[in-house]
Amino acid sequence: MKVAVVGGSLGGLTAALLLRDLGIGVDVYERSPMVLAQRGAGIGFLPESQRYLVERAGVGLDTISVATSRLRYLTRDGAFAYDGAHQYRFSSWTTIYRELLGRMPSGIYHLDHEMTDWEESSDGVNVRFANGKAQRVDLLVCADGVASTARARLLPGVKPQYAGYVCWRGMVPEAALDETTQALFSDAITYYIHANSQVLIYPIPGPDGSVKRGERLLNLVWYRNYLEGGDLDDLMTDNGGQRREISLPPGAASERHIADMRATAMARLPTPMAKVVLAVDQLFLQVIYDIDIDRMAFGRICLIGDAAFVARPHAAAGTAKAAADAWSLAQALTDERDAVTALKKWEPGQLAVGRQLLERTRRMGRRSQFDCNWTPGDPQLLFGLHGPGR
Numbered sequence: 001m002k003v004a005v006v007g008g009s010l011g012g013l014t015a016a017l018l019l020r021d022l023g024i025g026v027d028v029y030e031r032s033p034m035v036l037a038q039r040g041a042g043i044g045f046l047p048e049s050q051r052y053l054v055e056r057a058g059v060g061l062d063t064i065s066v067a068t069s070r071l072r073y074l075t076r077d078g079a080f081a082y083d084g085a086h087q088y089r090f091s092s093w094t095t096i097y098r099e100l101l102g103r104m105p106s107g108i109y110h111l112d113h114e115m116t117d118w119e120e121s122s123d124g125v126n127v128r129f130a131n132g133k134a135q136r137v138d139l140l141v142c143a144d145g146v147a148s149t150a151r152a153r154l155l156p157g158v159k160p161q162y163a164g165y166v167c168w169r170g171m172v173p174e175a176a177l178d179e180t181t182q183a184l185f186s187d188a189i190t191y192y193i194h195a196n197s198q199v200l201i202y203p204i205p206g207p208d209g210s211v212k213r214g215e216r217l218l219n220l221v222w223y224r225n226y227l228e229g230g231d232l233d234d235l236m237t238d239n240g241g242q243r244r245e246i247s248l249p250p251g252a253a254s255e256r257h258i259a260d261m262r263a264t265a266m267a268r269l270p271t272p273m274a275k276v277v278l279a280v281d282q283l284f285l286q287v288i289y290d291i292d293i294d295r296m297a298f299g300r301i302c303l304i305g306d307a308a309f310v311a312r313p314h315a316a317a318g319t320a321k322a323a324a325d326a327w328s329l330a331q332a333l334t335d336e337r338d339a340v341t342a343l344k345k346w347e348p349g350q351l352a353v354g355r356q357l358l359e360r361t362r363r364m365g366r367r368s369q370f371d372c373n374w375t376p377g378d379p380q381l382l383f384g385l386h387g388p389g390r
């Protein structure tokens with residue numbers, strides 16, 4: 001069997017490595033002309049995201065992630081509204097990407113290959129790329145992310161639904177902060193909830209992957225509401241005047257909005273959190289969308305990860321869902337080598353996983369941003385792919 005995986009981020013890499021482990025001939029096609037740079041910043045590192053590196057590559061979790069032992073909520077004056085024991089692991093998109101990419105055999109990860117089109121017939125799929133090349137395969141796995149071209153063609157009626165808020169993000173070297181602030185955030189996920197908004201901070205590996213205290217980064221996540229229309233258009237118009245749809249990368253947000261974030265941080269956040277916001281060199285943001293689908297398998301083609309469902313980040317499970325899609329696909333192809341039959345058997349389980357995550361994270365987002373009843377310490381609010389805390 002020959003497989004093309006389109007999209008060379010965490011979902012695509014996990015799928016390709018697992019299929020290769022089954023002895024299947026697999027190639028990964030990534031549109032970016034360069035090895036991908038840091039984008040997703042910190043990630044809650046759930047068991048599904050850890051699984052390939054731990055089970056198949058023998059990587060020690062403590063070398064690629066930071067373990068925290070407290071779950072905390074601050075009050076406006078910096079006291080603890082809640083301080084409970086809870087263990088999480090955090091890593092960074094870059095660390096996991098580097099580790100997975102390092103396990104790919106050479107010659108099968110192809111940069112500068114943007115899939116533009118395909119034709120499917122009863123015995124294969126002919127995939128075409130913007131660089132003029134083409135590849136005939138038995139199975140096409142589309143892991144091409146939130147703005148998936150494959151989803152747009154296979155499910156033209158499915159449109160991203162704006163959740164009513166965005167997620168501002170940033171990272172700060174621990175060493176850039178005073179010792180008291182570093183100590184506060186070093187072993188915890190720390191939240192601050194205020195009217196229609198939520199801020200969270202957690203430690204992640206440093207830019208070079210170091211997990212040593214003092215060499216790590218603090219990862220900032222700040223959900224803020226912007227009305228659809230004028231407010232959102234204004235926010236998403238970058239400092240070059242271009243209206244962006246999904247994200248503003250570091251350096252793209254307008255000075256006015258950055259100044260507003262800093263002023264709001266000083267006026268509204270507990271002092272240690274405001275210090276983190278002010279220390280971020282380049283804030284960036286992602287618009288929060290829901291994408292709901294009712295199919296993931298289409299003959300010899302399937303959608304995985306963010307190319308399938310996109311759920312809000314409140315369960316920290318996007319990467320985990322992409323990995324779980326890949327693991328179950330590998331299992332389906334172990335049980336059944338005919339691609340069409342395997343995909344038919346694979347689809348219902350992953351539709352169920354995606355749908356429950358989407359519904360749960362919608363409820364969580366509503367509690368945080370609109371109903372304002374996100375209760376410190378509520379176990380329903382724990383991270384997890386299959387449910388709170390699991």
Ligand SMILES: Cc1cc2nc3c(=O)[nH]c(=O)nc-3n(C[C@H](O)[C@H](O)[C@H](O)COP(=O)(O)OP(=O)(O)OC[C@H]3O[C@@H](n4cnc5c(N)ncnc54)[C@H](O)[C@@H]3O)c2cc1C
Binds near residue numbers: 113
């Ligand atoms: C604010 C925020 C916080 C998050 N926090 C977490 C967290 O804590 N934990 C967690 O697990 N997840 C988190 N996520 C989700 C996570 O980032 C995504 O779910 C995950 O990256 C999805 O991986 P993917 O491989 O499916 O898609 P992506 O990472 O989006 O990758 C898609 C790839 O496909 C490529 N591509 C696109 N089109 C084409 C084409 N036509 N041809 C070839 N290549 C193409 C792109 O260049 C890209 O490399 C968060 C997301 C957001 C927005």
